[in-house]
Amino acid sequence: MDMLRIGLLGVTGTLLAVQFKSGKSEYGIYISIVLSLVIFFSILGRLEIMLDVMREIGRYIRMDQAYIGTLIKMLGITYISEFASGICKDAGYQTIASQVEIFGKLAVMVLSMPILMTLLNTIREFLT
Secondary structure, eight states: OHHHHHHHHHHHHHHHHHHHHTTOHHHHHHHHHHHHHHHHHHHHHHHHHHHHHHHHHHHHHTOOHHHHHHHHHHHHHHHHHHHHHHHHHHTTOHHHHHHHHHHHHHHHHHHHHHHHHHHHHHHHHHHO
């Protein structure tokens, strides 16, 4: 039911923003930003459920909690960079949107380096 509400909100907001696009285009951008923030905050409510499931998985496989924290940070970086990029694209600034996406990808890559090094060390231990 929540997905239906969010979908209807998105379509309604898009149609409203299109109406303002011909006259006052900045209003369309403002509507887009407000709708994006409403959807973002509705997702935050669901995030607690996902965090609980990830903690439960961590208990089953006895994984270091730092890895779960890193995965959650990666998810946050990805979502925020896509969110910001989408707003930049809606405003007509594709170049800035591309730079935000690239920065998000690089941030995830940098954050994943310790996990990659641990994985490579584990593989090396198995081979020796």
